[in-house]
Amino acid sequence: MAEKVKSREEKRTEMFKDWVSGEGVQFKDDQAKEAYQKRAGRIWDAVELKEPDRVPVIPMTNFFPAFHAGHTCESMMYDFDKLEDAMKSYVFDFEPDAFMGSMLVGPPGDVFEQIGFKLYNWPGHGAPENTSYQAVEKEYMKPEEYDHLINDPSDFWLRKYLPRIASELEPLEDLLPVTNVLELFIFPYLMPFGTPEVQSVLNTLMEVGEKTLAWQQRIGEIDGQIIGSGYPILLGGFAKAPFDVIADTKRGTSGVMVDIMRRPDKLKKAMEQITPTLIQSAVGQAKMNNNPFVFIPLHKGADSFMSRDQFREFYWPGLQTVITSLTEEGLVPVMFVEGSYNERLDIIKDVPERSTIWMFDATDMEDAREELGGTACIQGNVSSSLLITKTAEGTKNYCKELIDNVAPGGGYILSNGAAIDNAEDENVQAMIETAKEYGGY
Amino acid sequence: MSDDLVQEISDLNEDRIMSLVEEKIEKGQDPKRVLDECRKGITKVGERYEQKEYFLPELMLAGEVLDDVMALIKPELKGGDSEEEGLGKVLIATVQGDIHDIGSGIVSFVLEINGFDVHNIGVDVPPEEIVDNIKELKPEVVGLSAFLTTAIDDLKETIEVIDGEGLREDVRIMIGGAPINQEVTEHVGADDWGEDAMEAVRLAKKWVGVN
Incomplete structure (x- = not known):
């Protein structure tokens, strides 16, 4: 007899049951396990649009743990003892309902250096030691290269994109497409591997591979210990909107905006081609981490970038496919909506119910609540500027107002709107305290 | 057609x-x-x-x-492109530590097509370089851009250096970027801020005295 196909709801419930119970987590003691389950359960309730015991509070942190612990941003990417100190100090001092994990705070700087990574400036390397990493926007893909990407995305990535974003990987452009391998005629494909240039790339890849594995193991230990102390992690996998994949670091903002006007069909076809790869990658990560949350930062579809019609035609179809496909695997996409989406709330509510979190930055939270209420959990939107310029009391007042306006009925998580770096400790504390003291249902 | x-x-x-x-x-x-x-x-x-x-x-x-x-x-164009007198000079820069150029690029372009003579001196510009450019170009308006929240401190420092050089009498300073709002404007001591490129045009026009 054929196995019954599980519904989206069943898959999600299964995934959440494992995650909330802390399946596979090495807890410090029973108390930590209980605290973990309480926090994770609170988040599950919010996703299911039920009222938990109180409003969950999850600061979206970038380099804030470094600032809090008195380390430089640069040290997070090089000195993993300091990364550990920063992450633990942050979580144990502030006791949030979940944290974002060490992965985003401390990608290994020496690996970036060794491959000659050009796509980002990072603290101490193109950016000051106490400034976050920043993407270097350029036209990494030329308009005439759409056909290459459409016909064979992996080949484009390997032989065109990688050589352009990392100087030490440049010789990869000397390789032939792997599809050139035709039976006996495998030898033409093998020839470039005999050159010193390509061999140097292979050596580099072996070395950075080892370093990346070691780093991965170390942050796994750090995060594992924090989780084992009672704090869930709100990041199981990573994806992007297909439009942003092309816009952010392939064609660049200016390039992609012109493509909307000059070559709309190529742009759409390219997005269609890469969509399955985004879904497959995120599902793999989330299942490996046994964590349902897939983080999806949204960039170039915001109100100020394109019209509603352009959003509906170019941005939303790909993103909607990614979201829906992930929820079908029982996962919960967490959309980090940078900028504002005031003009698109009615469009984005066309997603599976009780399966997504929308974290808003500058979007009006009451409007978001009105449109998405009954469909999706919303999160946000204490501004990062407020956490720098306001007093603790001012922060508390703002958070109370947010809770009053959007929390009733459930389906709300209190947090800041854009990732925080140099926020004032007392203001972050005030945000967390407000949820705990004032956010009871 | x-x-x-x-x-x-x-x-x-x-x-x-x-x-x-x-x-x-x-x-x-x-x-x-x-x-x-x-x-x-x-x-x-x-x-x-x-x-x-x-x-x-x-x-x-x-x-x-x-x-x-x-x-x-x-x-x-024989004899060169005789640029018409613009409405006024605007100096645009993204402050030090910040390399985001999309917002400042849009503001520059929209100011230009509205008749301003715009000098966009790029990203990650230290305060001293901004001061040197103010002295040399003598703009009526300075537009400073910041996308990172850490750049709020750099905005503040930049404006303090401009003030310290005694240049504040001659220029008005507007700021813009993702983390910018009224509170940040007061915190860093700018004259005003804008949410989008059109607000930059309105401010610049107001300050040079045209409608």
């Missing part, structure tokens, strides 16, 4: 624009007049952007079209 270059630019009919410009040049029309029509067309694009009929795709295409048109007209 119309022969109205201003209208075709406003509607961004790219092919028609290029053939019209070529035609006009072949017919021996005064290139300055052609250039003037292009400017009028681009101003209309700016108006449609302000009315939220156009967004970045149209604005950025307009920028490309204008570049292409200029490449055709420039060789015909």
Whole structure:
């Protein structure tokens, strides 16, 4: 007899049951396990649009743990003892309902250096030691290269994109497409591997591979210990909107905006081609981490970038496919909506119910609540500027107002709107305290 | 199809624009007049952007079209492109530590098509370099851009250095970028802030005394 196909709801419930119970987590003691389950359960309730015991509070942190612990941003990417100190100090001092994990705070700087990574400036390397990493926007893909990407995305990535974003990987452009391998005629494909240039790339890849594995193991230990102390992690996998994949670091903002006007069909076809790869990658990560949350930062579809019609035609179809496909695997996409989406709330509510979190930055939270209420959990939107310029009391007042306006009925998580770096400790504390003291249902 | 270059630019009919410009040049029309029509067309694009009929795709295409048109007209302009007196000079920079250039680029372009003489000196610009440029260019307005929250401190420092050099009497400072709001404006000591490029135009016009 054929196995019954599980519904989206069943898959999600299964995934959440494992995650909330802390399946596979090495807890410090029973108390930590209980605290973990309480926090994770609170988040599950919010996703299911039920009222938990109180409003969950999850600061979206970038380099804030470094600032809090008195380390430089640069040290997070090089000195993993300091990364550990920063992450633990942050979580144990502030006791949030979940944290974002060490992965985003401390990608290994020496690996970036060794491959000659050009796509980002990072603290101490193109950016000051106490400034976050920043993407270097350029036209990494030329308009005439759409056909290459459409016909064979992996080949484009390997032989065109990688050589352009990392100087030490440049010789990869000397390789032939792997599809050139035709039976006996495998030898033409093998020839470039005999050159010193390509061999140097292979050596580099072996070395950075080892370093990346070691780093991965170390942050796994750090995060594992924090989780084992009672704090869930709100990041199981990573994806992007297909439009942003092309816009952010392939064609660049200016390039992609012109493509909307000059070559709309190529742009759409390219997005269609890469969509399955985004879904497959995120599902793999989330299942490996046994964590349902897939983080999806949204960039170039915001109100100020394109019209509603352009959003509906170019941005939303790909993103909607990614979201829906992930929820079908029982996962919960967490959309980090940078900028504002005031003009698109009615469009984005066309997603599976009780399966997504929308974290808003500058979007009006009451409007978001009105449109998405009954469909999706919303999160946000204490501004990062407020956490720098306001007093603790001012922060508390703002958070109370947010809770009053959007929390009733459930389906709300209190947090800041854009990732925080140099926020004032007392203001972050005030945000967390407000949820705990004032956010009871 | 119309022969109205201003209208075709406003509607961004790219092919028609290029053939019209070529035609006009072949017919021996005064290139300055052609250039003037292009400017009028681009101003209309700016108006449609302000009315939220156009967004970045149209604005950025307009920028490309204008570049292409200029490449055709420039060789015909004997004695150089006699730039008209603009409404005023605006210095634009993204402050040190921050390399984001999309916002400052859009603001620069929209100010330009609204008649300002814009000097965008780039990203990650230290306060001293901004001061040197103010001394040299003598702008009426300085626009500082910041995307990172850590750049709020750099904005503050930049404005303190400008003040310390005694230059504040001569320039008005507007700021913009993702983390900027009224509180940040007061915190760093800028004169005003804008949420979008059109607000930058309104502020600059107000400060140079035109409507």
